[in-house]
Amino acid sequence: MTSSPTPPPVRGYTASKDQLLARLRRVEGQVRGVERMVDDDRYCIDVLTQISAIQAALDKVALGLLDGHARHCMREGAEAGRAEEMADEMMGAVGRLMRRS
Amino acid sequence: MTSSPTPPPVRGYTASKDQLLARLRRVEGQVRGVERMVDDDRYCIDVLTQISAIQAALDKVALGLLDGHARHCMREGAEAGRAEEMADEMMGAVGRLMRRS
Amino acid sequence: MTSSPTPPPVRGYTASKDQLLARLRRVEGQVRGVERMVDDDRYCIDVLTQISAIQAALDKVALGLLDGHARHCMREGAEAGRAEEMADEMMGAVGRLMRRS
Amino acid sequence: MTSSPTPPPVRGYTASKDQLLARLRRVEGQVRGVERMVDDDRYCIDVLTQISAIQAALDKVALGLLDGHARHCMREGAEAGRAEEMADEMMGAVGRLMRRS
Numbered sequence: 289m290t291s292s293p294t295p296p297p298v299r300g301y302t303a304s305k306d307q308l309l310a311r312l313r314r315v316e317g318q319v320r321g322v323e324r325m326v327d328d329d330r331y332c333i334d335v336l337t338q339i340s341a342i343q344a345a346l347d348k349v350a351l352g353l354l355d356g357h358a359r360h361c362m363r364e365g366a367e368a369g370r371a372e373e374m375a376d377e378m379m380g381a382v383g384r385l386m387r388r389s
Numbered sequence: 390m391t392s393s394p395t396p397p398p399v400r401g402y403t404a405s406k407d408q409l410l411a412r413l414r415r416v417e418g419q420v421r422g423v424e425r426m427v428d429d430d431r432y433c434i435d436v437l438t439q440i441s442a443i444q445a446a447l448d449k450v451a452l453g454l455l456d457g458h459a460r461h462c463m464r465e466g467a468e469a470g471r472a473e474e475m476a477d478e479m480m481g482a483v484g485r486l487m488r489r490s
Numbered sequence: 491m492t493s494s495p496t497p498p499p500v501r502g503y504t505a506s507k508d509q510l511l512a513r514l515r516r517v518e519g520q521v522r523g524v525e526r527m528v529d530d531d532r533y534c535i536d537v538l539t540q541i542s543a544i545q546a547a548l549d550k551v552a553l554g555l556l557d558g559h560a561r562h563c564m565r566e567g568a569e570a571g572r573a574e575e576m577a578d579e580m581m582g583a584v585g586r587l588m589r590r591s
Numbered sequence: 592m593t594s595s596p597t598p599p600p601v602r603g604y605t606a607s608k609d610q611l612l613a614r615l616r617r618v619e620g621q622v623r624g625v626e627r628m629v630d631d632d633r634y635c636i637d638v639l640t641q642i643s644a645i646q647a648a649l650d651k652v653a654l655g656l657l658d659g660h661a662r663h664c665m666r667e668g669a670e671a672g673r674a675e676e677m678a679d680e681m682m683g684a685v686g687r688l689m690r691r692s
Contacts, residue, residue, distance in 0.1 A: 305430075312423055312427065327406075333458065333462075336458075336482040340451075350441075351689070354433075362678075381437040382685055383654055385685075386590070452588070456581050459564075483556060488690060488691060511626060518626070521615060529612065531608075534657075538657065539684065542692065544649060545646060546692055548645060583636050583640065590650055
C-alpha cells in the first residue's frame with residue numbers, strides 16, 4: 289500500500305514527540321517539587337495534592353501514547369497481519385494502567 | 390494533654406522522611422528514563438509499561454503519606470479539637486487520589 | 491467515657507444509612523440496565539459508558555463509608571486504645587480501593 | 592472481503608455474551624449483598640472490601656468489552672473507512688474508565 293522506498297516505521301507517538309517530551313519534563317519538575325516539599329516538612333495533605341496532580345499528568349501522557357497506538361500501530365499491525373498481537377498488547381497496557389501495576 | 394515546653398509539631402511522615410525522599414528520587418529517575426525512551430522512539434507499549442510502574446510507585450508514596458496523616462495528624466488534630474477538619478482534609482485527599490484529579 | 495446505659499455502638503455510616511441504601515439500590519438498577527444492554531447487543535462503547543457511571547457511583551458510596559470510618563470508628567477506636575488498628579484497617583481499605591483489588 | 596449473503600454485524604462482545612451476562616448477574620448479586628451488609632449494620636471496612644471486589648469485577652467486564660471493541664469493531668470500522676471514529680470512541684471509553692467518570 290506504500291510506495292518504495294519504504295519510509296522508516298512511524299512510532300505511534302512521533303507526531304507529538306515534542307509535546308510528549310515537554311509534558312514529561314514538566315512531570316519531572318513536579319516530582320522534584322514534591323521532593324522539596326517533603327524535605328521542607330510541608331503539610332502532608334498539600335504533598336498529596338501535588339502527587340494527585342502528577343498522576344493526572346501521567347494519565348494524560350499515557351492516554352496520548354495509547355491513542356497513538358490505537359491509530360498508528362494497530363493499523364500498521366493490521367496491514368502486517370499482526371492485528372491480534374497489537375490488540376493483545378494494547379489491552380495489556382490498558383489493564384496495567386487501570387490497575388496501576 | 391502534653392506538658393510544656395511544647396515539642397515541635399511532628400509532620401505525619403517525619404518518621405520515614407528519608408525513605409520518602411529515596412522513593413521520590415527513584416520516581417524522578419524513572420521519569421527521566423521514560424523521557425529517554427520517548428527520545429529514542431521506543432515502542433509505545435514499552436513506554437506505557439514504565440508509566441504504569443511510575444504510577445504504582447507514586448501510589449505507594451501517597452499511601453505512605455496518608456498513613457502518616459491517619460496516625461499522627463488526625464490524633465494531634467483530635468487533641469487540638471480539629472478532628473473534623475483533619476477528616477475533611479483526608480477524605481478530600483483520598484477522593485483526589487481515587488479520581489486522579 | 492460514656493455514662494450508662496451504654497448506647498448501642500454507632501456504625502460509621504449509620505447517620506446516612508438510608509442514603510447509602512438508596513444509592514446502592516440505584517447501583518443495582520444500573521447493573522440490571524447494563525445486563526439488558528448486553529442482552530440487546532447494544533454498542534459496546536455505550537455499555538462501557540454505563541459501566542464507568544456505575545464505578546463512579548460505587549466510588550461515592552465507598553468515600554461515604556470511609557468518611558464515616560474516619561470520623562466515627564477512628565474516634566471510638568482511639569478512645570478504646572485501638573487507634574493503630576483502626577488506622578491499619580482504613581489504610582488497607584484505601585489501598586484496595588486505589589488498586590481496585 | 593466477505594461473501595454474500597452478508598452475515599449480521601457482529602457486536603464486539605457477541606462471542607462471550609453469555610459470559611458477560613453471567614459476570615454481570617454475579618455483580619448484581621454482589622451489590623445486593625452489600626445492601627444487606629449495610630442494612631445489617633456490618634462493619635464499614637468489611638463493606639468497603641466488598642465494594643473493592645465489585646469494582647474489580649466491573650473492571651474485568653469493561654476490559655472484556657474494550658477487548659472486543661479493539662478486535663472486532665475497530666477492524667470492521669477500518670474496513671468501513673471509520674477507523675478514526677472507532678479510535679476516538681475507544682480512547683474516550685478508556686479515559687472514562689481510568690478517571691471513573
